[in-house]
Amino acid sequence: MEQNQHQERRAADQEFQESLEQLEDILQEDSTEDEATPTSHNGSTSEVEPVEDLTTVDLAALEDAVADIEEYLEKRSK
Numbered sequence: 472m473e474q475n476q477h478q479e480r481r482a483a484d485q486e487f488q489e490s491l492e493q494l495e496d497i498l499q500e501d502s503t504e505d506e507a508t509p510t511s512h513n514g515s516t517s518e519v520e521p522v523e524d525l526t527t528v529d530l531a532a533l534e535d536a537v538a539d540i541e542e543y544l545e546k547r548s549k
Contacts, residue, residue, distance in 0.1 A: 480547075483542065483546045483547070484543070486542070491536070491540075
């Protein structure tokens with residue numbers, strides 16, 4: 472029985488780590504997009520460029536990561 476619990480915990484831990492890596496990738500992509508945005512202020516107000524929404528996040532991937540974290544925490548508390 473302990474062997475089975477150990478394997479389940481190891482599998483849950485691996486899923487959790489993968490979810491964290493996915494979340495980290497998403498956050499790094501988002502911050503890279505923020506850094507790539509030029510912020511030049513040349514004093515000219517005649518040309519106004521629309522600001523793009525750079526906070527787009529893959530919601531499905533984020534929800535998967537949250538679900539994996541919740542599952543991991545539930546198994547851990549048992």
